[in-house]
Amino acid sequence: MRQTMRVTPFQHTICPPVCRLQDAAWNYAHGGWRVLPLYGLVADGSCACGQLQCSQPGQHPRLVDGVQRATTDSVTLQRWWTQDEQANIGIATGDGLVVIDVDPLRGGFLEHFRQLYAIPETAMTRTEQGNWQLYFTYNxxxxxxxxxxxxxPGIDTYGEGGYVVAPPSLLTQGRVSWINTATPARLPAVILPFLLGSHLYSPAWSTREQHPSPAARELARLLLSRSAIPDCEVN
Known part of the structure; x- marks a missing residue:
């Protein structure tokens, strides 16, 4: 007998830039996103972790287990932000949420990316450094x-085991902020094969003609057809 399972999509929630970090963390968790605390910045702009030459100021987890401890539990979140009210916010990716980062300093062009993959309007943040981060849902x-x-070039994705720095976290270049109030869109199916396995294809943006094996083509076809199954029905 066939069984069905409801796969509930993430609920997008926007917190105003002026809200407290703790309130924003609770807001994301209430909407279904798993949250973790990151080290914030101290008055001189250095990372609160205390390392003299921290390579990721304001961007790495305060927790020993890092992203594995990310949670939606409000009691846990309250304890974390009571311990450090200036802790930045990390949102864990994977489990139905993927974030695509477009970095212009490394050659990423947002409009070209949108046109190349027919990207729909979706929730998006921007850092003061200029990075765009686009939020998508998937099965x-x-x-x-x-x-x-x-x-x-300059386009990274954050999936299973990853996390992103969420608004209104403060980084050395300024605060991360939402630039729209759109709900995260469904990830375009054309992108799926490049995120499901590292050896199915060469980079999607390569100008050289791609020649995946027949087995790889068939696997990609099956994966794409699988992604087209309605959210509410999974074998």
């Missing part, structure tokens, strides 16, 4: 990987 039964430059 939780799939496992999407974190990749670097796979979709183009």
């Amino acid at each position: 939780r039964t799939l496992t999407l990987r974190t990749t670097k430059n796979k979709l183009g």
Whole structure:
């Protein structure tokens, strides 16, 4: 007998830039996103972790287990932000949420990316450094990987085991902020094969003609057809 399972999409919630970090963290968790605390910045702009030459000021987890401890539990979140009210916010990716980062300093062009993959309007943040981060949902039964430059120069993706810095976290260049109030769109199916496995294809943006094996083509076709199954029905 066939069984069905409801895969509930993430509920997008926007917190105003002026709200407290703790309130924003609770807001994201209430909407279904798993949250973790990151080190914030101290008065002189250095990372609160205390390392003299921290390579990721304001961007790395305060927790020993890092992203594995990300949660939606409000009691846990209250305890974390009571311990450090200036802790930045990390949102865990994977499990139905993928974030695509477009970095212009590494050659990423937002408009070209949108046109190349027919990207719909979706929730998006921007850092003062200029990075764009686009939020998408996908079927939780799939496992999407974190990749670097796979979709183009300066374009990274954050999937299973990853996390992103969420508004209104403060970084050395300024605060991360939402630039729209759109709900995260469904990840375009054309992108799926490049995130599901690292050896099916060469980078999607390559100008050279692609020649995947017949087996790889068939697997990609099956994966794409699987992603087209309605959210509410999974074998």
